[in-house]
Amino acid sequence: MTELLQLRGISKRFGGVQALKGMDLCIPEGTIYGVIGPNGAGKTTLFNIITGMYHADTGSRLLAGEPLPLTLKPYAIVERGIARTFQNIRLFHFMSALENIMVGCHRHARAGLFATLLNTRAARAEEASIRARAYELLDYVGLPRSAALRLANELSYGDQRRLEIARALATRPRLLALDEPAAGMNPTETEALRSLLTRIRNDGITVVLIEHDVKLMMSLCDRLAVLDFGELIAEGEPAAIRQDPRVIQAYLGGEA
């Protein structure tokens, strides 16, 4: 198994709270990798460090063996191949679903500002190809064509979540980071999400997610990291995690 993302000795303090305590973590390429743990364990902090929203106090990280400096800003992290979604959906609500995806596609656009303003042939061709790619992604995440021209905030909750994933995929990430993607979903939407994430993984994009639904995580993820009080207390395949006494004591309470 090749490691896609490696974190070494990552620490983060907020005032008097040590949210992460020298954490080491390796996310293997081609997996669905879950991060679980009780409230306040440090999951969101870890996630925000992976995606550049927070800067760690100490530690280092590598993406596909290349250093990924801790000070990189979120847009630079996206450029290096890590895209994310948010716990509270952050779409451009007054843009159409298609336009939301096109924004993500523009990361790979080549036409410069002047070519676009002058509406040159090259700029028009590029815009057409971005639009075509956005339609492909709309299909890929399972949104109907009829959703394309609707405003993002008119879509159902589950469809907005799919749209966020499509927009993240539009940046062509190697690692897709999802912050509680199943939160607020009904069972049908959750099952559809499971199929979509499995498809994304099978198509070669590594997925890392935080999720409170432990049952879903146990059945969906290839590997799990369990955090407690800012430390990694267990890491491995779900079958082993389920039986780990530290996990049972710290978090699962014997329910899993």
Ligand SMILES: Nc1ncnc2c1ncn2[C@@H]1O[C@H](COP(=O)(O)OP(=O)(O)OP(=O)(O)O)[C@@H](O)[C@H]1O
């Ligand atoms: N911006 C912040 N300022 C101050 N303290 C913070 C901040 N973010 C997180 N913390 C603290 O760091 C610790 C870890 O929080 P974090 O949100 O990472 O945990 P979590 O595992 O995601 O929890 P939850 O499941 O409740 O979302 C908590 O004690 C939290 O109060």
